[in-house]
Amino acid sequence: KNQVEQSPQSLIILEGKNCTLQCNYTVSPFSNLRWYKQDTGRGPVSLTIMTFSENTKSNGRYTATLDADTKQSSLHITASQLSDSASYICVVSAYPPGNKLVFGAGTILRVKS
Protein backbone atom coordinates (compact mmCIF):
# COMPACT_ATOMS: atom_id res chain seq x y z
CA LYS A 1 0.00 0.00 0.00
CA ASN A 2 1.33 3.44 -0.91
CA GLN A 3 1.94 5.42 2.26
CA VAL A 4 3.82 8.47 3.44
CA GLU A 5 4.71 8.78 7.11
CA GLN A 6 6.11 11.92 8.66
CA SER A 7 7.84 12.42 11.97
CA PRO A 8 7.72 13.95 14.40
CA GLN A 9 4.03 14.78 14.52
CA SER A 10 4.88 18.11 16.15
CA LEU A 11 7.99 19.94 17.21
CA ILE A 12 8.82 23.01 19.29
CA ILE A 13 12.20 24.69 18.90
CA LEU A 14 13.81 27.96 19.94
CA GLU A 15 14.34 30.69 17.40
CA GLY A 16 17.75 30.42 15.78
CA LYS A 17 18.02 26.67 16.23
CA ASN A 18 18.14 24.12 13.42
CA CYS A 19 15.71 21.25 13.01
CA THR A 20 15.11 18.27 10.76
CA LEU A 21 11.79 16.80 9.73
CA GLN A 22 11.50 13.25 8.42
CA CYS A 23 9.44 11.64 5.69
CA ASN A 24 9.39 7.90 4.96
CA TYR A 25 7.42 6.52 2.06
CA THR A 26 6.45 3.22 0.53
CA VAL A 27 5.19 4.66 -2.77
CA SER A 28 6.46 2.63 -5.68
CA PRO A 29 7.46 3.14 -8.38
CA PHE A 30 8.58 6.58 -7.36
CA SER A 31 8.25 9.69 -9.50
CA ASN A 32 8.93 12.67 -7.27
CA LEU A 33 8.75 13.96 -3.72
CA ARG A 34 7.85 17.45 -2.64
CA TRP A 35 7.75 19.38 0.58
CA TYR A 36 5.08 21.98 1.25
CA LYS A 37 4.87 24.62 3.95
CA GLN A 38 1.40 25.51 5.15
CA ASP A 39 0.85 28.51 7.38
CA THR A 40 -2.23 28.48 9.57
CA GLY A 41 -5.29 29.50 7.57
CA ARG A 42 -3.49 29.48 4.23
CA GLY A 43 -2.93 27.12 1.34
CA PRO A 44 0.26 25.03 1.08
CA VAL A 45 3.28 26.58 -0.60
CA SER A 46 5.80 24.42 -2.42
CA LEU A 47 9.33 24.42 -0.93
CA THR A 48 11.08 21.76 -3.04
CA ILE A 49 10.34 19.09 -5.63
CA MET A 50 12.84 16.26 -6.13
CA THR A 51 12.98 13.40 -8.61
CA PHE A 52 14.68 10.09 -7.87
CA SER A 53 17.98 11.29 -9.36
CA GLU A 54 18.22 14.29 -7.02
CA ASN A 55 19.45 13.78 -3.48
CA THR A 56 19.62 17.37 -2.25
CA LYS A 57 17.73 20.52 -3.06
CA SER A 58 17.79 23.84 -1.25
CA ASN A 59 15.43 26.75 -1.03
CA GLY A 60 16.94 29.45 1.15
CA ARG A 61 17.21 28.13 4.71
CA TYR A 62 15.33 24.97 3.72
CA THR A 63 17.30 21.95 2.48
CA ALA A 64 15.59 18.75 1.44
CA THR A 65 17.39 15.45 1.03
CA LEU A 66 16.21 12.30 -0.65
CA ASP A 67 17.47 8.73 -0.40
CA ALA A 68 15.52 6.80 -3.01
CA ASP A 69 17.12 3.51 -1.93
CA THR A 70 15.88 3.70 1.65
CA LYS A 71 12.78 5.71 0.63
CA GLN A 72 13.49 8.47 3.08
CA SER A 73 13.50 12.22 2.82
CA SER A 74 14.30 14.94 5.29
CA LEU A 75 13.71 18.66 5.43
CA HIS A 76 16.36 20.61 7.32
CA ILE A 77 15.61 24.13 8.48
CA THR A 78 18.62 26.25 9.36
CA ALA A 79 18.61 29.15 11.81
CA SER A 80 14.89 28.93 12.40
CA GLN A 81 12.73 32.04 12.50
CA LEU A 82 9.34 32.68 14.06
CA SER A 83 7.88 32.74 10.56
CA ASP A 84 8.90 29.10 10.09
CA SER A 85 6.08 28.13 12.45
CA ALA A 86 3.79 26.13 10.17
CA SER A 87 2.79 22.65 9.09
CA TYR A 88 5.22 20.89 6.75
CA ILE A 89 3.71 18.33 4.43
CA CYS A 90 5.57 15.65 2.48
CA VAL A 91 3.89 14.51 -0.75
CA VAL A 92 5.04 11.64 -2.95
CA SER A 93 3.99 10.97 -6.53
CA ALA A 94 4.07 7.54 -8.06
CA TYR A 95 5.32 6.78 -11.58
CA PRO A 96 4.14 7.16 -14.29
CA PRO A 97 3.57 10.89 -14.07
CA GLY A 98 -0.02 11.83 -13.48
CA ASN A 99 -0.67 9.19 -10.86
CA LYS A 100 -2.45 10.23 -7.72
CA LEU A 101 -0.36 11.96 -5.09
CA VAL A 102 0.13 10.38 -1.65
CA PHE A 103 0.17 12.86 1.20
CA GLY A 104 1.79 12.69 4.59
CA ALA A 105 -0.09 13.90 7.64
CA GLY A 106 2.37 16.73 8.18
CA THR A 107 4.67 17.92 10.97
CA ILE A 108 3.56 20.93 12.95
CA LEU A 109 6.53 23.13 13.77
CA ARG A 110 6.40 25.87 16.34
CA VAL A 111 9.34 28.23 16.71
CA LYS A 112 9.48 30.05 20.04
CA SER A 113 11.33 33.25 20.86
Place this chain on the structure above:
Amino acid sequence: DAGVIQSPRHEVTEMGQEVTLRCKPISGHNSLFWYRQTMMRGLELLIYFNNNVPIDDSGMPEDRFSAKMPNASFSTLKIQPSEPRDSAVYFCASSSAGGPDYEQYFGPGTRLTVT
Protein backbone atom coordinates in the same frame (compact mmCIF):
# COMPACT_ATOMS: atom_id res chain seq x y z
CA ASP B 1 -0.50 38.16 -10.56
CA ALA B 2 -3.41 37.72 -8.15
CA GLY B 3 -2.75 34.03 -7.58
CA VAL B 4 -5.47 31.43 -7.33
CA ILE B 5 -8.73 32.99 -6.21
CA GLN B 6 -11.36 31.07 -4.27
CA SER B 7 -14.78 32.08 -3.11
CA PRO B 8 -16.34 32.16 -0.69
CA ARG B 9 -13.62 32.08 1.97
CA HIS B 10 -16.05 30.81 4.55
CA GLU B 11 -19.35 28.99 4.10
CA VAL B 12 -21.73 27.83 6.78
CA THR B 13 -24.72 25.85 5.68
CA GLU B 14 -27.26 23.41 7.00
CA MET B 15 -27.26 19.73 6.27
CA GLY B 16 -29.09 18.95 3.06
CA GLN B 17 -28.35 22.26 1.38
CA GLU B 18 -26.44 22.62 -1.87
CA VAL B 19 -23.00 24.18 -1.62
CA THR B 20 -21.00 25.60 -4.53
CA LEU B 21 -17.34 26.49 -4.18
CA ARG B 22 -15.63 28.57 -6.85
CA CYS B 23 -12.10 28.83 -8.13
CA LYS B 24 -10.28 31.05 -10.59
CA PRO B 25 -6.86 29.60 -11.49
CA ILE B 26 -3.77 31.62 -12.30
CA SER B 27 -4.03 33.00 -15.80
CA GLY B 28 -2.23 30.78 -18.30
CA HIS B 29 -2.27 27.70 -16.09
CA ASN B 30 -3.83 24.70 -17.79
CA SER B 31 -4.20 22.30 -14.87
CA LEU B 32 -6.57 22.76 -11.94
CA PHE B 33 -6.88 20.69 -8.79
CA TRP B 34 -9.45 20.47 -6.02
CA TYR B 35 -8.31 19.30 -2.57
CA ARG B 36 -9.99 18.74 0.76
CA GLN B 37 -8.20 19.07 4.10
CA THR B 38 -9.42 17.83 7.47
CA MET B 39 -7.70 17.17 10.75
CA MET B 40 -8.51 13.48 10.54
CA ARG B 41 -7.55 12.78 6.93
CA GLY B 42 -5.10 15.54 6.11
CA LEU B 43 -4.88 16.80 2.54
CA GLU B 44 -6.66 14.77 -0.16
CA LEU B 45 -6.78 15.30 -3.90
CA LEU B 46 -10.39 15.14 -5.05
CA ILE B 47 -10.17 15.77 -8.79
CA TYR B 48 -7.97 17.46 -11.34
CA PHE B 49 -8.53 18.96 -14.76
CA ASN B 50 -6.14 19.38 -17.62
CA ASN B 51 -7.18 21.85 -20.34
CA ASN B 52 -10.66 21.96 -18.78
CA VAL B 53 -11.11 18.19 -19.05
CA PRO B 54 -11.47 16.08 -15.88
CA ILE B 55 -8.54 13.65 -15.86
CA ASP B 56 -8.80 11.88 -12.51
CA ASP B 57 -11.83 12.08 -10.25
CA SER B 58 -11.04 8.97 -8.22
CA GLY B 59 -10.65 11.09 -5.10
CA MET B 60 -14.19 12.41 -5.21
CA PRO B 61 -15.77 10.84 -2.14
CA GLU B 62 -19.22 10.09 -3.51
CA ASP B 63 -21.88 11.10 -5.99
CA ARG B 64 -22.89 14.06 -3.88
CA PHE B 65 -19.72 15.75 -5.08
CA SER B 66 -19.35 17.10 -8.60
CA ALA B 67 -16.85 19.43 -10.25
CA LYS B 68 -16.93 21.36 -13.48
CA MET B 69 -14.56 23.52 -15.44
CA PRO B 70 -16.55 25.29 -18.15
CA ASN B 71 -13.57 27.37 -19.28
CA ALA B 72 -9.90 27.93 -18.55
CA SER B 73 -10.54 30.61 -15.94
CA PHE B 74 -13.27 29.10 -13.78
CA SER B 75 -14.12 25.93 -11.91
CA THR B 76 -16.76 24.90 -9.40
CA LEU B 77 -17.02 22.16 -6.82
CA LYS B 78 -20.58 21.37 -5.83
CA ILE B 79 -21.86 19.31 -2.94
CA GLN B 80 -25.51 18.33 -3.07
CA PRO B 81 -26.86 17.50 -0.56
CA SER B 82 -24.27 18.55 1.99
CA GLU B 83 -23.64 16.57 5.19
CA PRO B 84 -21.82 17.48 8.43
CA ARG B 85 -18.94 15.16 7.50
CA ASP B 86 -18.25 17.38 4.48
CA SER B 87 -17.03 20.08 6.85
CA ALA B 88 -13.44 20.79 5.83
CA VAL B 89 -11.22 23.31 4.12
CA TYR B 90 -11.40 22.97 0.34
CA PHE B 91 -8.39 24.15 -1.65
CA CYS B 92 -8.09 24.83 -5.33
CA ALA B 93 -4.65 24.77 -6.95
CA SER B 94 -3.40 25.39 -10.47
CA SER B 95 -0.33 24.43 -12.44
CA SER B 96 1.22 25.49 -15.72
CA ALA B 97 1.92 21.89 -16.73
CA GLY B 98 -0.28 18.86 -17.09
CA GLY B 99 -0.86 16.46 -14.22
CA PRO B 100 -0.15 16.63 -10.51
CA ASP B 101 3.61 16.13 -10.82
CA TYR B 102 4.42 19.75 -11.45
CA GLU B 103 4.54 22.72 -9.15
CA GLN B 104 1.09 23.67 -7.96
CA TYR B 105 -0.02 27.02 -6.61
CA PHE B 106 -2.73 26.85 -3.99
CA GLY B 107 -5.53 29.27 -3.29
CA PRO B 108 -6.40 30.45 0.23
CA GLY B 109 -9.09 27.80 0.64
CA THR B 110 -12.78 27.79 1.48
CA ARG B 111 -13.66 26.75 5.02
CA LEU B 112 -16.95 24.85 4.84
CA THR B 113 -19.02 24.13 7.91
CA VAL B 114 -22.13 22.00 7.56
CA THR B 115 -24.37 22.00 10.62
